Amino acid sequence: MIQLTDLHKTFNKGQPNQVHAISGVNLTIASGEYVIIVGSNGSGKSTLLNLVSGSILPTSGIISIDGTNVTKLAEYNRSKWIARVFQNPLSGTAPDLSILDNFRLAALRTKPKGFGIGVTEAFKKQVKEKISLLNMGLENKTEQLMGTLSGGQRQALTLLMSVMDDCKILLLDEPSAALDPRSAQVVMQTADTLIKDFNLTAILVTHNLKDAFTYGNRIIQMSEGVVLHDLSSEKKAALSQNDLFEWFS
Numbered sequence: 001m002i003q004l005t006d007l008h009k010t011f012n013k014g015q016p017n018q019v020h021a022i023s024g025v026n027l028t029i030a031s032g033e034y035v036i037i038v039g040s041n042g043s044g045k046s047t048l049l050n051l052v053s054g055s056i057l058p059t060s061g062i063i064s065i066d067g068t069n070v071t072k073l074a075e076y077n078r079s080k081w082i083a084r085v086f087q088n089p090l091s092g093t094a095p096d097l098s099i100l101d102n103f104r105l106a107a108l109r110t111k112p113k114g115f116g117i118g119v120t121e122a123f124k125k126q127v128k129e130k131i132s133l134l135n136m137g138l139e140n141k142t143e144q145l146m147g148t149l150s151g152g153q154r155q156a157l158t159l160l161m162s163v164m165d166d167c168k169i170l171l172l173d174e175p176s177a178a179l180d181p182r183s184a185q186v187v188m189q190t191a192d193t194l195i196k197d198f199n200l201t202a203i204l205v206t207h208n209l210k211d212a213f214t215y216g217n218r219i220i221q222m223s224e225g226v227v228l229h230d231l232s233s234e235k236k237a238a239l240s241q242n243d244l245f246e247w248f249s
């Protein structure tokens with residue numbers, strides 16, 4: 001469970017360019033919930049994800065994960081709970097390493113410093129089994145350099161790597177925005193399947209209202225740093241795509 005209590009984030013406090021990016025957000029996200037966050041440019045969506053991941057710290061308020069107060073915990077120390085996928089497919093992987101070596105690096109992410117993982121036959125088998133879940137035929141190309149794959153293939157592998165190490169929370173920051181429509185659909189469906197299969201708590205930030213409508217079991221609209229709408233599963237199911245467009249009119 002993720003709990004945000006009276007969360008505030010002000011950038012450039014006391015300066016002429018001061019911005020209240022988050023202004024008193026209270027949210028409780030249950031385990032297994034898949035929350036979609038929409039909102040206009042500058043409404044605070046990415047800042048909220050940054051606060052949850054620990055890449056920035058709040059000005060005030062409390063963030064807790066599974067009952068542990070993580071408000072002041074650095075991003076590195078939250079990584080055992082949290083995985084994050086960004087818009088740019090290049091940001092989640094090392095292009096000059098093979099698919100297999102990328103998985104080896106990912107497996108080391110949450111291990112203590114100095115811990116090593118060799119590419120054993122057992123590890124290779126485990127990686128191939130996982131990759132075959134994507135149905136992209138990439139399980140037979142694990143020696144191929146990551147940089148030679150398409151953006152969609154890389155993003156799907158990034159998603160898979162990010163959930164392989166027992167993380168509980170997946171933060172998706174417009175993961176398909178840089179992809180062509182077909183690849184975007186594959187990545188969104190892959191995310192949906194992995195969230196269900198691994199029973200993850202997930203937050204997706206998106207500008208794509210079709211995705212917002214299709215995926216997730218809760219939808220939130222941010223506006224000027226506050227939560228404007230918050231619809232639970234039943235209400236989201238009753239929402240039409242037109243209703244969603246109306247939120248932005």
Ligand SMILES: Nc1ncnc2c1ncn2[C@@H]1O[C@H](COP(=O)(O)OP(=O)(O)OP(=O)(O)O)[C@@H](O)[C@H]1O
Nearest residue numbers: 011012019021039040041042043044045046047048
């Ligand atoms: N590091 C920063 N320093 C100063 N201001 C910032 C910083 N990060 C975000 N902001 C400001 O905080 C506000 C919220 O930004 P944020 O990126 O969270 O919005 P967003 O809803 O994700 O927007 P978009 O949809 O355009 O990505 C904006 O006014 C933005 O300019």
